[in-house]
Amino acid sequence: xxxxxxxxRHLIKxxxxxxxxxxxxxxxxxxxxxxxxxxxxxxxxxxxFYEKMQSDKGSIPDRFSAQQxxxxxxxxxxxxxxxxxxxxxxxxxSSWDRPNYGYTFGSGTRLTVV
Amino acid sequence: KQEVTQIPAALSxxxxxxxxxxxxxxxxxxxxxxxxxxDPGKGLTSLLLIQSSQREQTSGRLNASLDKxxxxxxxxxxxxxxxxxxxxxCAALDTGRRALTFGSGTRLQVQP
Numbered sequence: 001x002x003x004x005x006x007x008x009r010h011l012i013k014x015x016x017x018x019x020x021x022x023x024x025x026x027x028x029x030x031x032x033x034x035x036x037x038x039x040x041x042x043x044x045x046x047x048x049f050y051e052k053m054q055s056d057k058g059s060i061p062d063r064f065s066a067q068q069x070x071x072x073x074x075x076x077x078x079x080x081x082x083x084x085x086x087x088x089x090x091x092x093x094s095s096w097d098r099p100n101y102g103y104t105f106g107s108g109t110r111l112t113v114v
Numbered sequence: 115k116q117e118v119t120q121i122p123a124a125l126s127x128x129x130x131x132x133x134x135x136x137x138x139x140x141x142x143x144x145x146x147x148x149x150x151x152x153d154p155g156k157g158l159t160s161l162l163l164i165q166s167s168q169r170e171q172t173s174g175r176l177n178a179s180l181d182k183x184x185x186x187x188x189x190x191x192x193x194x195x196x197x198x199x200x201x202x203x204c205a206a207l208d209t210g211r212r213a214l215t216f217g218s219g220t221r222l223q224v225q226p
Contacts, residue, residue, distance in 0.1 A: 031212065033212075033213060033214075041218075042203060042216040042217060042218045042219055043158070043203075043214075043216050044216075045213040045214065045215070048212060048213060050212075055212060056211050056212055056213050058213060088155070090157065090158065092214075094212070096212070099145045099146070099207060099212060100145050100146055100165050100166075101163075102146060102148050102160065102163040102207075103148065103160070103207075103214060104160065105150075105157055105158040105159075105160070106157065107156070107157035108156075108157045110155070
């Protein structure tokens, strides 16, 4: 079965650079969520989108932005990168009308800022 | 604001033991509670999903229970194996919002 696809798997950037992470949800899932997991930390919710509109916002820094496109894939744009942005970034998808069916997570993008 | 707590933070057991991981949450207004497994540096693998109306779910050697009124869930692992070594995370999905709130995880080491 198709899973949530994230790209790239690994990314190395320098401080103050920009990074773009991509997420392709499971077919027929219309809602996408972004999470950040720092070393030794639990995943922290950043932002979510339903039908191309932001549905909820968590602890996303102002330097980050995200959007969802008409094919439901989502991109997380990160600017002015800082060393503390080094983390594993997860995307998850679900069906908005079926929250009881749970989330499916992608394998994550490991971002290293040097 | 939902808060999820997991106890213990770390656990080391010999192979073959049965063990229980605990998860508690402060807001009982949830759609469901999900247990995940995470290997070091890897992604999140969903193990079990318990709906708010359910009391337990089973998959192989894993059994998860949910007591919504007391804000508790447990993950029972029978006959543990070295391959079970990983971090186990529980996460609650609130009815008020669609974002999962994660606990900080239990790091399990099963000694051969």
